[in-house]
Amino acid sequence: MVTETDFQQAIQLIERARHILMTCHTRPDGDAVGSMRAMMDVLTGLGKTVQPLLLSPLAPWYEFLFDERLPVLTDDISLEQLHNGRLEACDLVLIIDTNSYVQLPEFDRWLRETHKKVLVVDHHVTGDNLGDVQLIDTAAAAAGEIVLDLIRHAGWPMTTSIAEALFVALSTDSGWFKFANADARLYRNAAELIEAGADPAAIYQKLYQNFSPARMQLMVRMLQSMELHGGGRVAIQHILRRDFDQTGATGRDTENLIDECQRIGSVEVAVLFVELGQDQSRGHSGFRCSLRSKGHVDVRAIAQRYGGGGHTMASGVNMEGDLDRVKQIILDAISEQLS
Template structure:
């Protein structure tokens, strides 16, 4: 929970602002998209002029919650058209790290005295003059909802759907270990506000395009088990995206498919990027439904190589080629998984 004094500070930063720029991290997920959208709807209802800025493409399945007049960096707006001086307030949602704000580093650095951060990640560069950060929150959407309640902004249908997407996706549709009473009470409130969980689930998880489905098949065909079946390692090369006519966005949540194998407690997906680097996504869960304290903290492992994230979900960029990155991942987890043998 965010202390009331901190919420007052955030409200004090927002109230006098007329022009607000709001953005989130590169490769936005459901929490990033939902939290950004909810804040945009809230601030516009409060009479603010709000520019939502997205730094990289948004997956198609989140398109319905993205607010109107959203600008995409490098497509319909470039850095020459952006200046911190043009805005009274900058809001960063679901991010507090310059490494996740590619292309916007200079603007963010110059606007620190008028920046509000709303985030639940432990990785932090301290980018805000006021920061609403709660690492115990299951999603940044939970913190946005706290602010909405405190400010007494009306929860519209659009805002409720955006917040539900934020919370539901970051809890794995309520099956991750971060699903607690706060999460369920918050989502019950959003359902009472008009959200249909069945409709939202169908929109997010049952609308695969054929190309995306074929990409998933290629990923599954690459799956190899290591450390007596406890680590699942999958990979996708640039050629896989070219042959299926898909993009990096189409990989979201595919990493969790390996959890269908009962022995797997760590799932890794390595994706070859356009610049030759390998993006390694990491997920972990407790063995045999044991205590969450026995779960491998993948954020600590990722941080060792310049990455970050959460205990159960993290990511890091590794040098290519793919074979070298795979060897690196296996060496990263060997001390942890051999210890559990």
């Protein structure tokens, strides 16, 4: 729950700031980048300079949100530049859609040392208390809903561009308004954004009917890897490095692919293992494990046990070890809850 005092403190922090550095979790999703785009507009409108920074590349289907390519830490800006360069000139750091160091790779090293004021906007249950002021609303379906509440509290003007960006945030984090987090509040907020100029049909096309052939091929391979366990209640899939190499798809192309197997009626939990690159796993073999639940199994509890996090119905965790081993660990943890 975000209190009136929290909102007032956040508004004060923003009003006093002049140069704002803004970032979100790695592997940025629609909620993170939609909320970022909305806040970029809000802050620019207030006369602030804004430096957006991504921690991994933006997926192509979100590029329409931005007029210019956003810089990516370590690709476009080094950690040294972050320490020494123009980014040190910022007087407020805004972190959106996460409150955890582990979700801020490399950036966390700067964040741990900096004395800058930090404002966090997040809706996840797990977190490291990164902010001097934190707008945390775990009942919100998307961080974008908290951004919308902040705009309302402050009385900042709504524009078509902000409405579109926030609509992307709300719609993507709810699987286009179909996950269990799609409550009356979400639909009301979405309606308000449509009234403010967001065009759902146009946004849907840009987000969901915009696959590259390579991404489609990657999805086909993922579906071919699918195994059903527990009498069809658990679907386990994987994507290996060679699947990327042979299709030409990239890591960003895996977003939302895990949801596909939930079309199977019997499936209660979907699991996707994506093999990490050598650089990310520092020589070890490792996997990014994503988990989705239709509600019966708490997949956050499973991810948390191995150092990950997320929501009860959508979570993720990085795991070391070979595929058979990590599969068995996750399958055992799910079976425990199903029995």
